[in-house]
Amino acid sequence: MEVVKLYWNLHYGNKGQVFSLDAVIAIFLVMVVLISAFFMVNKENEENYELLQQFNLASDLFTVLDVNGKLDSLNKNSIKTSVENILPKNFDYSFRLECENKIIESNRSVSSTLVKGERIVVTNNLDLCIVRYGVWPK
């Protein structure tokens, strides 16, 4: 019996531990690969499309305001009212209109928004301005 026990310990004890470690590492690696793949595939696929939608919305909004002459007044409240009349209610916005002698800015800074664009505007008084804008979902 002693001989058997000795034989057992000597030949299988260490050997078993080596295999276990090997298996643990293998399972760990498989899990890492699976979890990484899961996050890659699960990553929100609407993200890019949503951002593009927001960009188009902002671009349409300020193009329409420019073409309709709603930016010509260079009046912050008037422009804000026009924006709020057109922009869907579930979106918020910011803009900064920089003209040669005047700067109009909405309450929130454009630089803090994720989706932003700019457009050169010539008012009916021939003021050359740049409007920088951004929209985001509320």
Next chain:
Amino acid sequence: MLPMLSKKGQVQSLDLFISATVFIILLITLILVWDNFSKRLDTKLAYEDLSEKAIKITDLLVETRGVPDKWEDDADKVNVIGLVSNDRVLSNNKIEEFIDMEYDDVKELFNIEAYDFYFRIIDSNGAIIQVDDNDVELGNKPGLSSKFVITIQRIVLNGGSEVVLEFTLWE
């Protein structure tokens, strides 16, 4: 020596059994997870294709006059459909011709034969606008069984008023 050999054999069988069980469990898990991933990936690719097409089509509609420039004079010879006379300013003549076109012809021009679409222009109250006493809408609305549906909204001007051009692409 014989009893020792016998016990050695039993241990090896147990070891083999455990490892085979673990291997089979892992293999089944891997197959199930792989199948799930591949379905998600297919969905993602289909959705991206649909989104890309819908966005490009609406870009063409609201930012270009179409090809040829005055395609509304002879709609049979249109190569690219555009609905504006200037950037984001709708042309009623182009809209009129567009909503009179055959649904399948429009799908072919948009290169979306594999999908269906629904197009409409609504005012700020959500009502479909009219041009020449006709509702500005074309195509088939998606149903509850539609697999993928994507709607793109663009703000445009029609006769000095802001309206929303809505294009829904679905499968």
